[in-house]
Amino acid sequence: MAFFETSDGVKLYYQQQGEGNSIVLVHGWSADHTAFDLSFDDLSKNYQVISFDLRGHGSSDRPEKGLSLKRFATDLEELMEYLNLQDVTLVGHSMGGATTFEYVRNFGVHRLKSVSIFDMTPKLVNEGEWNLGLYHGKYTREDSLNDLTVINEDFSEFAKPFFKIVVPYLTEDLLNEQLDLVVDNNTPHVLSAMWHAMAVSDFRDVLPNITVPTQIVYGEKSTLYSKETAAYLASQIPHAKVVPFENCTHLLVVENPAKTTEVIEEMVKLTYNRK
Template sequence: MPYIEVEKGVQYYYEDVGQGKPIVFVHGWGMNRQVWERQVVDFSDTFRVITIDCRGCGKSDKPAHGYEISKLADDLNKVVQNLGLEDATLVGWSAGGSIVMDYVTRFGGGAVTKAVSVGGAVPRYTSTEGFDVGVPQENVTQTLAAMRVNRPALVRAIADGCFHQDVGQPMKDWFFNNFMEQSWFTEKTMEDLGKIDLRDKLSDISIPVAFFHGLHDGVVPLSLSEYCVKEVQGAKLVVFENSSHAPFIEEIDRFNEELKSFIQS
């Protein structure tokens, strides 16, 4: 099976299919590469499609350290370097959007020439003085407390909350099962989401960036992407009117069309 060593003793599992301009898909908190299955199928005819399991998720190693957003972005950089990617597009969902945007602020403009945040917790997930568009810090505190008491129940609620449309119980169960493959240590990523702040770095982004967001997103507020579009020069906002937190599933065709159009623009 294909693995990349992102640091000594820590292996990332990845899948690499198709040929052409590369797209690297980065999943959200606690999930894994499988959430991108429709994009893998639909894009691999004309693109090189790479999906990864982040540290602590899926088939990747699950060490007790290294779950901060910046460290996960460092891991992503190792993946990009090891695969020798050029002219690549990064697509990050939810916390994956945070990882991708952190990467772009530090490494963008080299191997990576475009980036997309999908319902990303960017530039910071929580509200603070002078920034009232995030979620209350209390939300993160309560989530971490709930994980300690009953992690499956908390994960079930998050999985069910990813959808606006009636996608059916099998889809919700699939999301839940993917979530439950995560390491216990991914709670450290959730904790870091309550701290990170990329506001001062947004103006440094020099590559084309798009923010995709579900209109009914109850996990990450649409207002965050709206804020980012104003701060990142030339950024594009795409709102999916019939989606919550997973427009790549709830509006597959439009999502894929918008993504392809952005990459080829």
């Protein structure tokens, strides 16, 4: 197992495989690097692929400090610097997408060749005229505060209704099996801090600064974000295109790893003019 130590003393687990152009995969909230496992091996046949556990997740340290998207973005920059990565295809799913937005806000695109955002919004909470956030525009500031209270009191009480919405096709037995894994593999104070971090973030002003070729990928059956959210992102990012995943929910990277591999590889080939 490989670990990298950040500038504030937190050890992050990462895996690196393959040779060639660099692809960095950033997982979502309550997940870890294994979210991309089914694509990792295929991509690494032709490219250098790096996936890692964000602080507080997976096999990385679970500190009390640095639980913010800004620190996550700094961790990402420090890891890429440590591995001497340039011209990176940066792929972010869900909170990994928020981390990507925060990365561009703080570090620009000098290290990036292209970006792929999988099923994420630039602003989670719906308020004012903004209705392209969580739950297809139906998640309010009050909802976020209520959820934070429940997560802090008993994460399992939040997890079941949340994941039932995220993956509505699971049977009760399969849902409970997955919930046991999520609850056992996560730390409530981390999840609470990062839910809050996403809820208070607004990356709409960052989008025009993503000046490298960008894919906006969304699940056509996602119960979290809509095709209108994807269209908005593509309209605000200069060189972006929308890529729908048919019959997929928010967990599209797990549900269709073959297409995940295909669209990431397509972006790498496009930006490097590979055939």
